[in-house]
Amino acid sequence: MSADLHGSQRAVETLVSKLRRRQVVGSREAALETVLVLRQVVSKARFSNIDQLISLIRSVGKRLVEAQPKEHSVGNTVRKLLHHIREEYNTAMTGNASSSKTVYSISNFVLQGQPRKQNVAPKSEATLTLKENDPDDPDSFARVLKPVLMEAIQDVLDELETVYDNISKNAKDHIHSDEIILTIGHSKTVETFLKVAAHHRSFTVIVAETGPSYNGHEMARALSSAGISSFLVPDSSIYAIMSRVNKVIIGAHAILANGGMFAITGSLLAANAARVHSTPVVVCAGQFKLTPLWNLYHDFGALDFADPSSVLGFEEGNLVDKVDVLNPYYDYVGPELVDVFITNDGDHPPSSVYRLIKETYDDDDHEL
Amino acid sequence: MSPPLAAILSLSQLMVESNAGTMFELVKELHDGAEELKRHTTNPISLNAGCELFIAFVTLFPHESDSFAELKTELVKQGQKYAKEAISYRNKIAELMLDFIKDDSVILTHSYSRVVMRALLHAHKTKRISVYVTEARPRGLGVKTHEVLTAVGIPCTVVLDSAVAYVMDKVDFVLVGSEAVVESGGLINAVGSNQMAIIAKAAHKPFYALAESYKFHRLFPLSQYDLPTHNPSILSFPSLPPRPFVTPPTTSGVSPPIAKSGIDESLNVTPTSSSERSMSAEMTAKNPDVDYTRPDLISLVFSDVGILTPEAISQYLVAMFAG
Numbered sequence: 077m078s079a080d081l082h083g084s085q086r087a088v089e090t091l092v093s094k095l096r097r098r099q100v101v102g103s104r105e106a107a108l109e110t111v112l113v114l115r116q117v118v119s120k121a122r123f124s125n126i127d128q129l130i131s132l133i134r135s136v137g138k139r140l141v142e143a144q145p146k147e148h149s150v151g152n153t154v155r156k157l158l159h160h161i162r163e164e165y166n167t168a169m170t171g172n173a174s175s176s177k178t179v180y181s182i183s184n185f186v187l188q189g190q191p192r193k194q195n196v197a198p199k200s201e202a203t204l205t206l207k208e209n210d211p212d213d214p215d216s217f218a219r220v221l222k223p224v225l226m227e228a229i230q231d232v233l234d235e236l237e238t239v240y241d242n243i244s245k246n247a248k249d250h251i252h253s254d255e256i257i258l259t260i261g262h263s264k265t266v267e268t269f270l271k272v273a274a275h276h277r278s279f280t281v282i283v284a285e286t287g288p289s290y291n292g293h294e295m296a297r298a299l300s301s302a303g304i305s306s307f308l309v310p311d312s313s314i315y316a317i318m319s320r321v322n323k324v325i326i327g328a329h330a331i332l333a334n335g336g337m338f339a340i341t342g343s344l345l346a347a348n349a350a351r352v353h354s355t356p357v358v359v360c361a362g363q364f365k366l367t368p369l370w371n372l373y374h375d376f377g378a379l380d381f382a383d384p385s386s387v388l389g390f391e392e393g394n395l396v397d398k399v400d401v402l403n404p405y406y407d408y409v410g411p412e413l414v415d416v417f418i419t420n421d422g423d424h425p426p427s428s429v430y431r432l433i434k435e436t437y438d439d440d441d442h443e444l
Numbered sequence: 445m446s447p448p449l450a451a452i453l454s455l456s457q458l459m460v461e462s463n464a465g466t467m468f469e470l471v472k473e474l475h476d477g478a479e480e481l482k483r484h485t486t487n488p489i490s491l492n493a494g495c496e497l498f499i500a501f502v503t504l505f506p507h508e509s510d511s512f513a514e515l516k517t518e519l520v521k522q523g524q525k526y527a528k529e530a531i532s533y534r535n536k537i538a539e540l541m542l543d544f545i546k547d548d549s550v551i552l553t554h555s556y557s558r559v560v561m562r563a564l565l566h567a568h569k570t571k572r573i574s575v576y577v578t579e580a581r582p583r584g585l586g587v588k589t590h591e592v593l594t595a596v597g598i599p600c601t602v603v604l605d606s607a608v609a610y611v612m613d614k615v616d617f618v619l620v621g622s623e624a625v626v627e628s629g630g631l632i633n634a635v636g637s638n639q640m641a642i643i644a645k646a647a648h649k650p651f652y653a654l655a656e657s658y659k660f661h662r663l664f665p666l667s668q669y670d671l672p673t674h675n676p677s678i679l680s681f682p683s684l685p686p687r688p689f690v691t692p693p694t695t696s697g698v699s700p701p702i703a704k705s706g707i708d709e710s711l712n713v714t715p716t717s718s719s720e721r722s723m724s725a726e727m728t729a730k731n732p733d734v735d736y737t738r739p740d741l742i743s744l745v746f747s748d749v750g751i752l753t754p755e756a757i758s759q760y761l762v763a764m765f766a767g
Contacts, residue, residue: 334744334753370544370751411753427755439750 084120086114088136103149103329104264107173107364108236110140117228125164125216128305133158136266138444141193146380148330148338148367153232155368157442160228162438169224191203211326240265241361242420246274250418253277255322258350260284261340262291262298263314265360269418270407271302281306282321284314286342288386288403296416311342318349328361328417333368333433335411335426337361338379344407356415363419368433368442371416446558448494448658449527451481455498459516466512467503474499480720487673487733489632490623493661498523500765501562526658533656533748534559538566540746541619541654549616552608553645555580555634556588559620559654563746564619565596574599576611580634582728595672605636609643617650622660625653625747627761629739629754632661632671635732641741650743657749660757665736678732 091100091113100106117136122128137154144150152411223282244263251257259281270281281299283306287293296308309317324346328337337359350357384401411426424432458477464470468698479734482488502519541563551573553560567573575593579602581588586602593600603611618640622656624632631637631653644651665671739754749760 333751427753430753430756431759 084113084116087116088139092139092143095147095150098144100144100147102264103147103365104236104239104362106144106147107149107153110150111157111229111233112141114154114157115233118225119222126162126221127216127396128426129161130158133161134441134444138402141444148369149364151444152330152364152367152437153236154444155437156232156238156364157229158441159436159438161225161233164224164228168221173362186421187366188216205375236362236364239364239420240268243360243362243418244269247273247422248276249427251277251279251323253279256282256320258282258284258318258321258324258346259295260292260311260314260326260342261286261348262295263290263340263360265362266325266327267295267298269360270299270304274302274304279304282317283308284311284346285309286340287311289340289382291340304360311345314342314346314383315349316354318353318355321350321355324350324355324357326359328356328359328365329367329406330367331359331361331365331417331429333370333430335414335429336371337409337414338406339409341404341407344409344413347409351413357413358416358418359414360376360418362435363421366419366429366433368437378407386399446656447491448497449530451478451491452495452498452523452658453527454481455495456520456527459520459523463564470516471499471503479485487623489661489663489671489673489734492657492663492672493624493659496662496765497658497660507642530658533615533658534562535566536748537656537746538563539749541652542567542570544617544652545571545573546616549573550576550614551613552576552578552615552616552618552640553589554578554586554620554637554640556585556592557654559656559763560619560621561589561592563654564593565597568596568598576601576603576615578603578608578636578640580636581605582723582731583634585634605639607725608636610641610642612647612649615649617652619646619652619654620651622659623734624659624663625655625745625757626736627659627664627666627758627765629742629745629756629758630665631655631737631739631742631745632663632665632734633737635735638668638735638737638741641737645741651741653737653742653745655745657745657747660747660761662761662762668732668736671734671736673732673734678730680730710728722740 091109094100094109095106100109111331114133116135117133118420120127121129121132123132133154136157139156141151154437247269255277255281257270259270260283273279281296281304283292283296283299285308288309292308296306299306326343326346328339330338332338339359347357349355382403382405384403387403388395388399388401390396411429414426417424417426417429419432423431455474455477458473459470462470462473464473474495478492478499481491481495501522504518505522506513537559545563545567549571551564553564553575555578564573564575575589575598577586577589577593577600588604590600599655613746620631620633620637620640622631622633626632631641633653641651663672668674739758744753745757746749747757752760
């Protein structure tokens with residue numbers, strides 16, 4: 077029993093050190109690893125009421141987020157899991173006769189609007205008899221609830237694994253024939269999106285190099301190997317060619333609560349150029365990137381930094397002491413510059429992002 | 445205690461003393477009570493918000509109880525409980541606001557607002573802030589803000605209402621309270637807020653509004669003159685006496701220039717000893733008390749319900765009152 081607990085603790089520690097050392101690359105990978113670790117934690121956990129379980133998951137989540145605070149998908153996955161757990165618990169409890177009625181108050185009225193029936197299909201079809209804090213059989217609560225929770229976690233995992241396919245489902249409707257698309261950086265989501273669309277339409281893609289990481293090179297290679305005609309251009313020509321571009325399709329690192337987003341450096345440049353030319357900016361991102369956080373720091377505070385030597389190499393010996401080199405990895409793009417977010421759950425304008433966040437996460441979990 | 449909460453408490457009291465037998469009669473009595481309250485104040489907007497919220501709640505309350513008296517007592521209890529809880533909303537909003545205030549921020553605020561005061565005092569405990577506050581004529585409540593902040597040790601300077609554009613480049617963000625937040629997602633606040641929002645937008649500074657949830661109002665103003673506080677006398681031009689004009693008075697300018705006087709008198713009034721002049725009460729009466737700020741000028745609204753964009757407020761209000 078205690079070995080099981082140690083097993084799950086070890087899994088948490090491994091993930092924490094991997095995150096801290098940035099050995100987990102990519103938001104989707106981070107989210108997947110988080111779900112797997114949390115699945116282990118929940119399956120080995122011992123709890124006799126729901127609050128114990130929730131505080132256990134929150135403490136694990138807090139450790140993971142603190143290991144790598146700029147990797148938002150970790151925190152989002154934890155929040156999503158907590159939301160699912162609470163939902164399952166509530167549907168299981170409403171089947172129970174001894175459930176406490178939530179008194180309808182004015183503050184509830186303001187928060188939720190009019191009282192309306194919950195038409196969420198509960199996963200537990202059979203009404204479970206849940207006894208919390210049973211002194212005779214402390215494990216009964218956990219035993220009854222765990223299979224339901226495992227199913228919920230499996231759902232989250234499935235959703236993460238099918239993210240690319242779901243986003244690309246309607247790709248052919250978003251791109252018309254003979255269009256010129258501009259993209260930046262190497263986003264797997266955008267790559268899959270464009271490849272799927274290429275089965276049905278023929279179009280051209282202009283890929284910006286995206287210095288100083290030059291991810292654009294791999295993107296251009298990947299797209300052309302799929303038979304899409306691609307051009308690789310330096311970042312400085314983004315504004316110049318924008319008048320010929322029909323759409324800008326980019327990926328995001330995280331979608332913020334106000335509808336803005338963090339995306340790879342260069343996205344702000346492309347989005348601004350597109351706004352000037354009235355070109356639509358389309359962002360492809362999975363729902364796990366929705367973050368209930370705000371861009372609190374209008375300068376670099378919220379961003380992540382990469383190795384400055386790719387900007388100014390150490391060979392420039394005499395310059396290195398005299399010059400401060402910053403290499404921010406992400407840009408903040410405001411909601412007014414994005415036209416639509418294509419997620420695995422449908423297409424949404426930036427002004428509806430707050431509603432998505434309200435539906436996907438619980439208010440108490442915004443701060444883990 | 446702010447007007448909407450007082451309205452909710454007085455309407456609850458009305459319910460206690462009413463002897464209505466059905467829901468219909470009760471709601472009618474509440475409506476009459478609300479009308480009575482509104483008649484006695486010049487600025488009924490925030491009062492209205494509280495009344496509408498309570499009446500909508502009463503109408504939509506799901507009742508499982510069979511007796512009407514039980515239902516009434518339940519509603520009264522809810523009303524009083526809400527008023528008690530609502531006192532804590534300002535603290536909640538101050539806490540939400542805290543993260544958005546960086547160290548060494550320069551904040552511009554307008555007139556006197558209790559929720560803004562709470563937010564600033566809360567931030568002062570952990571961060572260094574300095575505050576510009578507009579005088580907010582004609583009531584001059586900005587001076588009150590200045591007194592309160594200086595007493596706590598926050599550096600504060602009063603600026604003229606006309607100097608908002610002058611000071612805007614020095615400011616990090618603008619923070620105002622609210623009388624009401626309306627269905628379009630816009631803001632109704634003391635006159636001068638709209639001006640400040642337009643200038644903030646032009647200078648690319650964030651404009652934040654703080655509003656407790658009982659200030660969400662069902663109004664949808666299409667322009668400034670669509671507000672219930674607007675009446676024909678506001679911003680009206682004086683009716684002039686028919687020509688020919690009277691000869692200018694020979695007495696030196698003892699009487700202050702009145703709006704209804706002929707055009708020429710202002711040219712012939714001899715200057716008084718002081719170099720400053722001020723508006724007369726009659727002039728001030730022709731000016732509005734509140735104005736309407738459009739939702740596209742507002743960056744975020746902080747409320748106990750959460751941090752919301754103006755579109756989100758719009759959705760909330762529709763969800764609350766529609767259907």
